[in-house]
Amino acid sequence: xxxxxxxxxxxxxxxxxxxxxxxxxxxxxxxxxxxxxxxxxxxxxxxxxxxxxxxxxxxxxxxxxxxxxxxxxxxxxxxxxxxxxxxxxxxxxxxxxxxxxxxxxxxxxxxxxxxxxxxxxxxxxxxxxxxxxxxxxxxxxxxxxxxxxxxxxxxxxxxxxxxxxxxxxxxxxxxxxxxxxxxxxxxxxxxxxxxxxxxxxxxxxxxxxxxxxxxxxxxxxxxxxxxxxxxxxxxxxxxxxxxxxxxxxxxxxxxxxxxxxxxxxxxxxxxx
Numbered sequence: 166x167x168x169x170x171x172x173x174x175x176x177x178x179x180x181x182x183x184x185x186x187x188x189x190x191x192x193x194x195x196x197x198x199x200x201x202x203x204x205x206x207x208x209x210x211x212x213x214x215x216x217x218x219x220x221x222x223x224x225x226x227x228x229x230x231x232x233x234x235x236x237x238x239x240x241x242x243x244x245x246x247x248x249x250x251x252x253x254x255x256x257x258x259x260x261x262x263x264x265x266x267x268x269x270x271x272x273x274x275x276x277x278x279x280x281x282x283x284x285x286x287x288x289x290x291x292x293x294x295x296x297x298x299x300x301x302x303x304x305x306x307x308x309x310x311x312x313x314x315x316x317x318x319x320x321x322x323x324x325x326x327x328x329x330x331x332x333x334x335x336x337x338x339x340x341x342x343x344x345x346x347x348x349x350x351x352x353x354x355x356x357x358x359x360x361x362x363x364x365x366x367x368x369x370x371x372x373x374x375x376x377x378x379x380x381x382x383x384x385x386x387x388x389x390x391x392x393x394x395x396x397x398x399x400x401x402x403x404x405x406x407x408x409x410x411x412x413x414x415x416x417x418x419x420x421x422x423x424x425x426x427x428x429x430x431x432x433x434x435x436x437x
Contacts, residue, residue, distance in 0.1 A: 168271060172278025180248065180286055189244040193290040196240065197232045197298035201305050216314060216395055221302075224309035226324045228302025229295040230331065230398070236294065237335065237391045242342045242367035245287045249346025250359030252279045253429070257354040276429045280347060280422065287343050288336055295332055315400040331394040334407055338390040341417030342367050348421035351428050384409060387417050 180186045204211060204222065211221030215234045221227045233241075311324035319327065346363035353359050370388035373379050383389055393410035396403035 168274035169277045169281070172274050173281045176252075176278050176282035177285065180282055185247045185251065186286060189247045189286070190290050190293055193236075193241070193244055193294040194297045196236060197228060197294055198301050200232055200235075201228060201298075201301040205305050216398060217312070220312045222306050224311055224324075225299055225302030225304070225306050226308065226311045226321065226328070229298035229328060232294060232298050233331070233335065233394075238371055238388070239364070239368065241291060241294075241339055243364050244290050245339055245343050246346050246360045246363035246367070248286045249283050249343040250350050250361075250363045251356040252283045252347060253350040253425075254354050254356040254359050258356060272430050272432075273426070276426055283343055283347060284340060287339060291332055291336055291339065295328060299328070313400050314395065314398045317400040319400075327397050330397045334394050334397070334410055335391065337414045337418075338387065338393065338410060341387045341390070341414050344418045344421040344425075348425040348428075351425040351432075385413055387414070390414050 203209075209222075210219075211227075211231065212218040215231055217227040217230045218234075221231055308321060310321060311319040311327070313319050342363060345366050346359060349359035349362045350356070353362070367388070370386050374383050374386050374388045379386075390406075390410040390413055393406040396406045
Protein backbone atom coordinates (compact mmCIF):
# COMPACT_ATOMS: atom_id res chain seq x y z
CA UNK A 166 0.00 0.00 0.00
CA UNK A 167 1.40 3.41 -0.97
CA UNK A 168 2.12 6.14 1.53
CA UNK A 169 -0.80 8.25 0.28
CA UNK A 170 -3.17 5.28 0.58
CA UNK A 171 -2.07 4.63 4.16
CA UNK A 172 -2.56 8.27 5.15
CA UNK A 173 -5.91 8.36 3.33
CA UNK A 174 -7.07 5.26 5.19
CA UNK A 175 -5.97 6.74 8.51
CA UNK A 176 -7.67 10.06 7.79
CA UNK A 177 -10.92 8.27 6.93
CA UNK A 178 -10.69 6.37 10.22
CA UNK A 179 -10.31 9.66 12.07
CA UNK A 180 -13.32 11.14 10.27
CA UNK A 181 -15.40 8.11 11.22
CA UNK A 182 -14.48 8.72 14.86
CA UNK A 183 -15.47 12.41 14.83
CA UNK A 184 -18.93 13.65 15.77
CA UNK A 185 -18.86 16.47 13.21
CA UNK A 186 -18.70 13.88 10.43
CA UNK A 187 -22.03 12.40 11.49
CA UNK A 188 -23.45 15.86 12.10
CA UNK A 189 -22.81 16.85 8.50
CA UNK A 190 -23.92 13.61 6.85
CA UNK A 191 -26.89 13.37 9.22
CA UNK A 192 -28.04 16.83 8.15
CA UNK A 193 -27.69 15.86 4.49
CA UNK A 194 -29.93 12.85 5.14
CA UNK A 195 -32.52 14.55 7.34
CA UNK A 196 -33.19 17.55 5.09
CA UNK A 197 -34.78 15.62 2.18
CA UNK A 198 -36.78 13.49 4.63
CA UNK A 199 -38.07 16.58 6.43
CA UNK A 200 -38.79 18.23 3.08
CA UNK A 201 -40.91 15.32 1.81
CA UNK A 202 -42.71 14.78 5.12
CA UNK A 203 -43.56 18.47 5.31
CA UNK A 204 -45.09 18.48 1.83
CA UNK A 205 -47.04 15.28 2.47
CA UNK A 206 -48.44 16.55 5.77
CA UNK A 207 -49.36 19.94 4.35
CA UNK A 208 -50.65 18.48 1.10
CA UNK A 209 -48.57 20.96 -0.88
CA UNK A 210 -47.70 20.74 -4.57
CA UNK A 211 -44.13 21.94 -4.22
CA UNK A 212 -42.40 25.28 -4.87
CA UNK A 213 -43.19 26.72 -8.28
CA UNK A 214 -40.20 29.04 -8.59
CA UNK A 215 -37.38 26.47 -8.50
CA UNK A 216 -36.19 23.97 -11.14
CA UNK A 217 -38.60 20.98 -11.31
CA UNK A 218 -40.60 22.40 -8.41
CA UNK A 219 -43.85 22.40 -10.38
CA UNK A 220 -43.62 18.65 -10.97
CA UNK A 221 -42.21 17.73 -7.57
CA UNK A 222 -45.18 15.64 -6.46
CA UNK A 223 -45.47 13.88 -9.82
CA UNK A 224 -42.40 11.69 -9.24
CA UNK A 225 -39.94 10.99 -6.45
CA UNK A 226 -37.11 11.54 -8.93
CA UNK A 227 -37.66 15.30 -8.71
CA UNK A 228 -37.00 15.40 -4.96
CA UNK A 229 -33.16 15.31 -4.98
CA UNK A 230 -33.03 18.02 -7.65
CA UNK A 231 -35.29 20.36 -5.69
CA UNK A 232 -33.53 19.65 -2.39
CA UNK A 233 -30.17 20.24 -4.09
CA UNK A 234 -31.40 23.63 -5.25
CA UNK A 235 -32.14 24.68 -1.66
CA UNK A 236 -29.01 23.14 -0.12
CA UNK A 237 -26.53 24.18 -2.81
CA UNK A 238 -26.12 27.76 -1.64
CA UNK A 239 -25.51 27.35 2.08
CA UNK A 240 -26.41 23.86 3.31
CA UNK A 241 -23.89 21.67 1.53
CA UNK A 242 -21.13 24.32 1.69
CA UNK A 243 -21.64 24.40 5.48
CA UNK A 244 -21.54 20.61 5.68
CA UNK A 245 -18.32 20.66 3.64
CA UNK A 246 -16.81 23.43 5.75
CA UNK A 247 -17.26 21.41 8.94
CA UNK A 248 -14.54 19.00 7.82
CA UNK A 249 -12.52 21.05 5.33
CA UNK A 250 -11.88 23.77 7.88
CA UNK A 251 -10.81 21.26 10.50
CA UNK A 252 -8.85 18.66 8.55
CA UNK A 253 -5.44 20.28 9.14
CA UNK A 254 -6.11 22.79 11.92
CA UNK A 255 -7.27 20.06 14.31
CA UNK A 256 -3.81 18.53 14.25
CA UNK A 257 -2.39 21.80 15.56
CA UNK A 258 -5.14 22.17 18.16
CA UNK A 259 -4.58 18.62 19.40
CA UNK A 260 -0.81 18.93 19.32
CA UNK A 261 -0.45 15.97 16.94
CA UNK A 262 0.92 17.76 13.86
CA UNK A 263 4.53 17.61 15.02
CA UNK A 264 4.25 13.87 15.59
CA UNK A 265 2.73 13.30 12.16
CA UNK A 266 5.24 15.42 10.25
CA UNK A 267 8.30 14.00 12.02
CA UNK A 268 7.40 10.40 11.25
CA UNK A 269 8.39 8.50 8.13
CA UNK A 270 5.50 9.80 6.03
CA UNK A 271 6.35 12.44 3.45
CA UNK A 272 4.60 15.78 3.94
CA UNK A 273 3.18 15.58 0.45
CA UNK A 274 1.67 12.18 1.25
CA UNK A 275 0.11 13.51 4.45
CA UNK A 276 -1.37 16.53 2.70
CA UNK A 277 -2.70 14.48 -0.23
CA UNK A 278 -4.27 11.95 2.12
CA UNK A 279 -6.06 14.69 4.02
CA UNK A 280 -7.37 16.31 0.82
CA UNK A 281 -8.67 12.97 -0.47
CA UNK A 282 -10.37 12.21 2.86
CA UNK A 283 -12.07 15.61 2.89
CA UNK A 284 -13.29 15.21 -0.69
CA UNK A 285 -14.55 11.71 0.10
CA UNK A 286 -16.59 13.04 3.00
CA UNK A 287 -18.02 15.77 0.78
CA UNK A 288 -19.00 13.27 -1.93
CA UNK A 289 -20.60 10.91 0.60
CA UNK A 290 -22.68 13.77 2.02
CA UNK A 291 -23.97 14.79 -1.44
CA UNK A 292 -24.71 11.21 -2.47
CA UNK A 293 -26.47 10.51 0.84
CA UNK A 294 -28.73 13.51 0.26
CA UNK A 295 -29.57 12.34 -3.25
CA UNK A 296 -30.19 8.69 -2.41
CA UNK A 297 -32.41 9.52 0.57
CA UNK A 298 -34.20 12.13 -1.53
CA UNK A 299 -35.03 9.59 -4.25
CA UNK A 300 -36.17 6.98 -1.72
CA UNK A 301 -38.28 9.40 0.34
CA UNK A 302 -39.78 11.05 -2.72
CA UNK A 303 -40.56 7.70 -4.36
CA UNK A 304 -42.31 6.44 -1.22
CA UNK A 305 -44.43 9.59 -1.17
CA UNK A 306 -45.16 10.07 -4.88
CA UNK A 307 -43.91 7.01 -6.74
CA UNK A 308 -41.12 6.46 -9.24
CA UNK A 309 -42.33 7.96 -12.51
CA UNK A 310 -40.71 9.67 -15.52
CA UNK A 311 -39.24 13.09 -14.85
CA UNK A 312 -40.36 16.22 -16.69
CA UNK A 313 -37.36 18.20 -17.90
CA UNK A 314 -37.08 21.98 -17.77
CA UNK A 315 -37.95 21.95 -21.48
CA UNK A 316 -41.23 20.17 -20.72
CA UNK A 317 -40.26 16.80 -22.19
CA UNK A 318 -40.82 13.48 -20.43
CA UNK A 319 -37.60 11.75 -19.34
CA UNK A 320 -37.73 7.97 -18.68
CA UNK A 321 -36.81 6.76 -15.19
CA UNK A 322 -33.52 5.22 -16.30
CA UNK A 323 -32.39 8.35 -18.12
CA UNK A 324 -33.56 10.48 -15.18
CA UNK A 325 -31.19 8.57 -12.90
CA UNK A 326 -28.37 9.24 -15.37
CA UNK A 327 -29.24 12.94 -15.31
CA UNK A 328 -29.18 12.85 -11.52
CA UNK A 329 -25.71 11.33 -11.60
CA UNK A 330 -24.49 14.00 -14.02
CA UNK A 331 -26.10 16.70 -11.90
CA UNK A 332 -24.42 15.50 -8.73
CA UNK A 333 -21.11 15.16 -10.53
CA UNK A 334 -20.94 18.75 -11.78
CA UNK A 335 -22.22 20.09 -8.46
CA UNK A 336 -19.54 18.13 -6.59
CA UNK A 337 -16.93 19.71 -8.85
CA UNK A 338 -18.19 23.16 -7.81
CA UNK A 339 -18.45 22.20 -4.13
CA UNK A 340 -14.86 20.96 -4.26
CA UNK A 341 -13.87 24.60 -4.73
CA UNK A 342 -15.39 25.36 -1.33
CA UNK A 343 -13.59 22.37 0.19
CA UNK A 344 -10.28 23.53 -1.29
CA UNK A 345 -10.70 27.00 0.20
CA UNK A 346 -11.51 25.45 3.58
CA UNK A 347 -8.42 23.25 3.46
CA UNK A 348 -6.31 26.30 2.67
CA UNK A 349 -7.73 28.24 5.62
CA UNK A 350 -7.28 25.20 7.85
CA UNK A 351 -3.63 24.97 6.84
CA UNK A 352 -2.82 28.66 7.04
CA UNK A 353 -4.76 29.77 10.13
CA UNK A 354 -4.31 26.59 12.24
CA UNK A 355 -7.67 27.48 13.78
CA UNK A 356 -10.61 25.13 13.19
CA UNK A 357 -13.40 27.52 14.18
CA UNK A 358 -12.02 30.41 12.13
CA UNK A 359 -11.50 28.12 9.13
CA UNK A 360 -15.02 26.68 9.24
CA UNK A 361 -16.62 30.12 9.54
CA UNK A 362 -14.28 31.60 6.94
CA UNK A 363 -15.10 28.84 4.46
CA UNK A 364 -18.82 29.39 4.86
CA UNK A 365 -18.37 33.15 4.51
CA UNK A 366 -16.41 32.57 1.31
CA UNK A 367 -19.25 30.49 -0.14
CA UNK A 368 -21.83 33.10 0.85
CA UNK A 369 -19.65 35.90 -0.57
CA UNK A 370 -19.58 34.15 -3.93
CA UNK A 371 -23.38 34.10 -3.86
CA UNK A 372 -23.63 37.74 -2.77
CA UNK A 373 -21.32 38.96 -5.53
CA UNK A 374 -23.52 37.14 -8.00
CA UNK A 375 -26.58 39.25 -7.20
CA UNK A 376 -24.99 42.66 -6.62
CA UNK A 377 -25.55 45.24 -9.38
CA UNK A 378 -22.45 46.02 -11.41
CA UNK A 379 -20.97 42.54 -11.14
CA UNK A 380 -22.42 41.22 -14.41
CA UNK A 381 -18.99 40.97 -16.04
CA UNK A 382 -17.58 38.62 -13.39
CA UNK A 383 -20.70 36.58 -12.60
CA UNK A 384 -19.95 33.78 -15.09
CA UNK A 385 -16.63 33.20 -13.32
CA UNK A 386 -17.81 33.24 -9.71
CA UNK A 387 -17.82 29.93 -7.88
CA UNK A 388 -21.41 30.50 -6.78
CA UNK A 389 -22.55 30.67 -10.41
CA UNK A 390 -21.14 27.20 -11.03
CA UNK A 391 -23.48 25.80 -8.35
CA UNK A 392 -26.27 26.19 -10.93
CA UNK A 393 -24.42 24.61 -13.88
CA UNK A 394 -26.36 21.37 -13.38
CA UNK A 395 -29.50 23.06 -14.69
CA UNK A 396 -28.05 22.55 -18.17
CA UNK A 397 -28.49 18.79 -17.88
CA UNK A 398 -32.22 19.20 -17.30
CA UNK A 399 -32.90 20.78 -20.68
CA UNK A 400 -33.68 19.00 -23.94
CA UNK A 401 -31.25 18.98 -25.62
CA UNK A 402 -28.75 19.44 -22.81
CA UNK A 403 -27.19 22.90 -22.50
CA UNK A 404 -23.48 22.14 -22.23
CA UNK A 405 -22.25 25.75 -22.11
CA UNK A 406 -22.63 26.24 -18.30
CA UNK A 407 -21.31 22.72 -17.67
CA UNK A 408 -18.13 23.20 -19.69
CA UNK A 409 -17.57 26.62 -18.14
CA UNK A 410 -18.03 25.18 -14.66
CA UNK A 411 -15.39 22.51 -15.30
CA UNK A 412 -12.58 24.94 -16.12
CA UNK A 413 -13.65 27.69 -13.74
CA UNK A 414 -13.91 25.25 -10.82
CA UNK A 415 -10.52 23.79 -11.75
CA UNK A 416 -9.03 27.20 -10.96
CA UNK A 417 -10.94 27.52 -7.67
CA UNK A 418 -9.72 24.05 -6.77
CA UNK A 419 -6.09 24.29 -7.87
CA UNK A 420 -5.23 27.77 -6.56
CA UNK A 421 -6.08 27.30 -2.84
CA UNK A 422 -4.80 23.70 -2.76
CA UNK A 423 -1.49 24.81 -4.24
CA UNK A 424 -1.20 27.59 -1.67
CA UNK A 425 -2.11 25.21 1.16
CA UNK A 426 0.36 22.61 -0.08
CA UNK A 427 3.23 25.11 -0.18
CA UNK A 428 2.40 26.32 3.34
CA UNK A 429 2.15 22.73 4.58
CA UNK A 430 5.51 21.82 3.09
CA UNK A 431 7.18 24.75 4.83
CA UNK A 432 5.39 24.35 8.15
CA UNK A 433 7.82 24.72 11.06
CA UNK A 434 6.70 22.29 13.77
CA UNK A 435 9.74 22.64 15.99
CA UNK A 436 7.86 24.85 18.44
CA UNK A 437 4.59 22.93 18.30
